[in-house]
Amino acid sequence: MTAANAVLVLLWISITSYAVLAGADFGGGIWDLFSGSTSRGMRQRLRIAASIGPVWEANHVWIIFALVILWTGFPPVFAAIMSTLYIPLTLVAFGVIVRGSSFALRQAAPQLALKRAFGPGFAIASLVTPFFLGTVAGAMASGRVPPGIARGDTLLSWTGPTSLLGGVLAVAGCAYLAAVYLCVDARRDGEYDLVEVFRKRALIAGAVCALIALAGIDVLRLDAPRLYHGLLGNGLPILLASAALSSAALLLLWRRMFAFTRILSALAVVTVLWAWAVAQYPDLLVGSTTVAQAAAPAATLTALIIAVAIGSVFLVPSLALLFWMVRLPRTVDARQKVES
Amino acid sequence: MIAANVITDNLTAARAQMGVSLGWHIIVASLGVGFPLVILVAEWRALRRRDDAALRLARTWSRTAGVLFAVGAVSGTIISFEMGILWPGLLGTYGSVIGLPFALEGIAFFIEAIFIGIYLYGWDRLSPRLHLLSGIPVAIAGIASAFFIVTANAWMNDPQGFRLVAGKVVDPNPLAAMFNPATPAETIHLLLASFMVTGFVIGSVYAVAMLRGRRDRYHRLGFLIPFVLAAVSTPLQIGAGDFAARYVADRQPIKLAALEGVVHTERGAGEHIGGLVINGRLRGAIVIPHGLALLAYGDPNAIVKGLDSVPPDQRPPTNTVHVAFDLMVGAGFFLLGLSSWLAWTWRRTRALPRSPWFVRGAVLAGPAAAVAMEAGWVTTELGRQPWTVYGILRTDHAVSTAPGLFAGFYVLLAVYTVLTISTLYVLRRMGVANRSALPDAVALLAS
Numbered sequence: 001m002t003a004a005n006a007v008l009v010l011l012w013i014s015i016t017s018y019a020v021l022a023g024a025d026f027g028g029g030i031w032d033l034f035s036g037s038t039s040r041g042m043r044q045r046l047r048i049a050a051s052i053g054p055v056w057e058a059n060h061v062w063i064i065f066a067l068v069i070l071w072t073g074f075p076p077v078f079a080a081i082m083s084t085l086y087i088p089l090t091l092v093a094f095g096v097i098v099r100g101s102s103f104a105l106r107q108a109a110p111q112l113a114l115k116r117a118f119g120p121g122f123a124i125a126s127l128v129t130p131f132f133l134g135t136v137a138g139a140m141a142s143g144r145v146p147p148g149i150a151r152g153d154t155l156l157s158w159t160g161p162t163s164l165l166g167g168v169l170a171v172a173g174c175a176y177l178a179a180v181y182l183c184v185d186a187r188r189d190g191e192y193d194l195v196e197v198f199r200k201r202a203l204i205a206g207a208v209c210a211l212i213a214l215a216g217i218d219v220l221r222l223d224a225p226r227l228y229h230g231l232l233g234n235g236l237p238i239l240l241a242s243a244a245l246s247s248a249a250l251l252l253l254w255r256r257m258f259a260f261t262r263i264l265s266a267l268a269v270v271t272v273l274w275a276w277a278v279a280q281y282p283d284l285l286v287g288s289t290t291v292a293q294a295a296a297p298a299a300t301l302t303a304l305i306i307a308v309a310i311g312s313v314f315l316v317p318s319l320a321l322l323f324w325m326v327r328l329p330r331t332v333d334a335r336q337k338v339e340s
Numbered sequence: 341m342i343a344a345n346v347i348t349d350n351l352t353a354a355r356a357q358m359g360v361s362l363g364w365h366i367i368v369a370s371l372g373v374g375f376p377l378v379i380l381v382a383e384w385r386a387l388r389r390r391d392d393a394a395l396r397l398a399r400t401w402s403r404t405a406g407v408l409f410a411v412g413a414v415s416g417t418i419i420s421f422e423m424g425i426l427w428p429g430l431l432g433t434y435g436s437v438i439g440l441p442f443a444l445e446g447i448a449f450f451i452e453a454i455f456i457g458i459y460l461y462g463w464d465r466l467s468p469r470l471h472l473l474s475g476i477p478v479a480i481a482g483i484a485s486a487f488f489i490v491t492a493n494a495w496m497n498d499p500q501g502f503r504l505v506a507g508k509v510v511d512p513n514p515l516a517a518m519f520n521p522a523t524p525a526e527t528i529h530l531l532l533a534s535f536m537v538t539g540f541v542i543g544s545v546y547a548v549a550m551l552r553g554r555r556d557r558y559h560r561l562g563f564l565i566p567f568v569l570a571a572v573s574t575p576l577q578i579g580a581g582d583f584a585a586r587y588v589a590d591r592q593p594i595k596l597a598a599l600e601g602v603v604h605t606e607r608g609a610g611e612h613i614g615g616l617v618i619n620g621r622l623r624g625a626i627v628i629p630h631g632l633a634l635l636a637y638g639d640p641n642a643i644v645k646g647l648d649s650v651p652p653d654q655r656p657p658t659n660t661v662h663v664a665f666d667l668m669v670g671a672g673f674f675l676l677g678l679s680s681w682l683a684w685t686w687r688r689t690r691a692l693p694r695s696p697w698f699v700r701g702a703v704l705a706g707p708a709a710a711v712a713m714e715a716g717w718v719t720t721e722l723g724r725q726p727w728t729v730y731g732i733l734r735t736d737h738a739v740s741t742a743p744g745l746f747a748g749f750y751v752l753l754a755v756y757t758v759l760t761i762s763t764l765y766v767l768r769r770m771g772v773a774n775r776s777a778l779p780d781a782v783a784l785l786a787s
Contacts (some may be wrong), residue, residue: 008697049343049784050532053458054457054460054461057453057456057457058450058454058457060413060414060417060453060454061446061449061453063417064416064446065443065447065450066642067420067424068420068439068442068653070445071431071435071442072435072436072440072443073439074434075431075434075436076422077433078431078432078435079424079426079428079433079435080432081430082423082424082425082428083424083425083428083740083742083743086740087744090425090751092751093417093418093422094418094751094755096417096418097414097417097755097759098755099412099414100410100413101408101411101759102458104406104407104410104411105763105766107406108403109404109769109770110769110770110772110773111769114766114769118762121627132755133708149428149432149740149741150424150741150742154743154744172373172779202643207596211548212377213512219637220505222393241601244635245640294406296435296436296439297509297510297511299511299512299513299514300436300437300440301441303515304439304440307440307444307447308447311443314447314451314452315447315450315454318450318451318455319454320476321454324460325457325461326461327460329465330464330465331669
């Protein structure tokens with residue numbers, strides 16, 4: 001594997017990690033939006049907040065990581081994407097700010113009335129942000145980003161059929177992942193009524209994802225023919241794996257066998273993204289710029305790979321520690337008594 | 341071709357947007373660097389001496405820090421977007437040279453975010469000792485990420501580690517770029533500034549409480565722990581500032597000329613305090629003869645380059661830079677005075693100064709440190725203009741040519757206004773709620 005391909009793999013690991021980890025955090029916000037009135041939706045909202053509270057900041061870092069790898073490893077592609085798609089990307093950035101700060105402020109606010117003030121910001125930004133990220137993905141996939149600075153149409157480039165498909169699929173996918181994770185979390189914490197609530201939502205969101213994906217076949221055939229042919233070619237095995245994984249996950253949910261639903265659902269999303277990557281390879285900008293053409297010189301790529309390798313030595317155990325800690329039961333110790 | 345007025349409009353819009361984003365983030369990020377240290381000192385003291393006041397402070401502060409980390413994380417994220425949205429000409433060309441420290445910063449910030457999750461949610465899940473240990477990576481990673489990000493800014497002031505052939509980067513050397521001549525001065529200066537902002541700002545909050553008569557041990561300790569961190573950093577910062585100024589004199593003489601308002605090249609130039617350049621002359625300044633030559637070059641008769649040694653289109657906006665520089669230095673010396681007052685009194689009496697003027701000064705210390713941080717940042721960023729990458733890439737060549745950038749700036753302004761008000765309001769409510777909960781806690785302890 002060339003150094004450029006290795007960096008591309010790192011980039012795609014970051015983007016998939018962002019999708020299955022932060023995607024579910026956005027999804028939590030989407031379900032917050034549909035949780036109903038303050039009193040009726042209270043327990044659902046608390047469940048959502050408890051699940052995403054400790055992890056969302058760490059999950060969020062994957063997008064920063066992806067941007068940094070992109071601008072270090074493939075500088076001209078970074079410039080082309082960010083400048084042509086600056087409108088949806090600016091909206092994503094605002095969505096990230098509103099979602100994150102609203103959530104943190106809502107968690108910290110000492111009174112219910114004040115908490116309620118931040119609810120809409122958190123929930124609506126959670127819905128809007130993945131949509132615009134999906135439109136960016138659609139613009140990339142349908143070859144609407146030309147090389148150079150701001151050479152693409154700043155409005156039409158991200159409002160085409162594939163972008164709308166990407167946006168809707170991203171929202172539905174986030175909602176699906178969140179419902180599955182919340183279902184499993186609720187079961188772990190013995191909240192059996194909430195297990196049923198989120199199971200039903202996971203099934204609905206899963207079915208919606210499947211319908212959008214099926215409709216998407218035609219959209220891609222007409223609007224993104226290069227990607228369409230790639231998906232039927234090199235990408236096909238992964239795409240079929242994705243179909244199998246998602247069917248298995250939905251079947252297990254249906255039969256209330258929750259043991260592997262979380263991992264199967266995450267893998268179903270991962271495989272969709274990798275099928276896209278494989279289908280589009282070697283183009284970074286469809287029809288104009290390949291991985292090799294855009295890659296930074298070898299010295300930079302090597303330094304980047306070494307840095308990430310050294311970083312992983314610290315990152316992997318740290319992440320493991322975080323996900324382990326989240327599952328520990330809360331103990332009310334003497335320290336807490338002093339306060340409450 | 342791109343119309344010239346699109347570039348001019350975009351340049352104004354992009355600079356305004358970047359300025360607001362960074363100016364906001366730099367304060368929250370400073371708190372992200374310094375706050376973990378302050379909290380860890382309190383928690384360590386609580387464990388070591390079974391000090392309940394220290395424990396209450398550590399828990400209260402960790403909730404505050406939780407909010408600040410969250411808004412810091414998201415306000416930092418938009419900057420990584422803006423690097424491409426507003427300035428595609430910078431990383432689109434030089435990403436291969438200066439991307440590495442951003443990647444390292446990403447890793448450090450990742451570790452910080454992970455351990456913040458563990459620390460904040462670990463209070464009632466981990467043993468006290470393990471919990472204290474889980475805070476240490478937060479502090480280290482915070483300092484590391486600030487270091488890495490500032491090396492990238494240092495590179496913009498002193499670009500190294502590549503060659504340009506026909507406008508294309510060849511032979512990038514990311515390590516040489518990262519460890520450029522500006523790196524030591526800039527990184528030390530910013531880290532000390534972060535400790536000062538954190539310490540003086542938190543200290544200010546408790547100084548206000550003390551001014552209102554809450555002088556119990558909880559409030560005194562809440563004042564002392566952060567204030568001492570800042571007070572120790574202050575004299576070091578004066579030294580680091582001198583080091584940074586000598587660096588600027590050596591490598592960026594035009595920036596130095598703007599800092600000091602030196603219009604014409606001059607042998608044995610004086611140190612200028614205050615004043616404005618009007619019609620090509622510095623007016624209204626206090627001049628210390630030979631001061632600048634001596635401070636910058638160690639020779640009272642050294643030649644100091646003036647702004648007129650370069651063409652007008654290569655000069656930074658002198659008055660803004662000069663005023664910002666003086667503001668920073670002035671605030672720094674005010675804080676040095678306050679720190680010395682505390683040190684002097686503490687040496688003799690092992691207690692805080694009794695004078696209400698000290699407490700009033702301490703109330704002002706937080707805003708003064710924040711002003712110094714902002715002014716220092718304006719000094720270095722505007723002092724580098726018209727260059728984004730000093731001597732290599734002009735800012736008007738780095739800016740995006742996409743139409744309509746101004747809309748983004750107006751939305752940003754609205755979002756940040758609401759964000760600032762909301763954050764301050766929630767922190768204030770948290771403080772009030774915390775105080776009203778205190779009698780209950782005391783009653784519970786007594787029972």
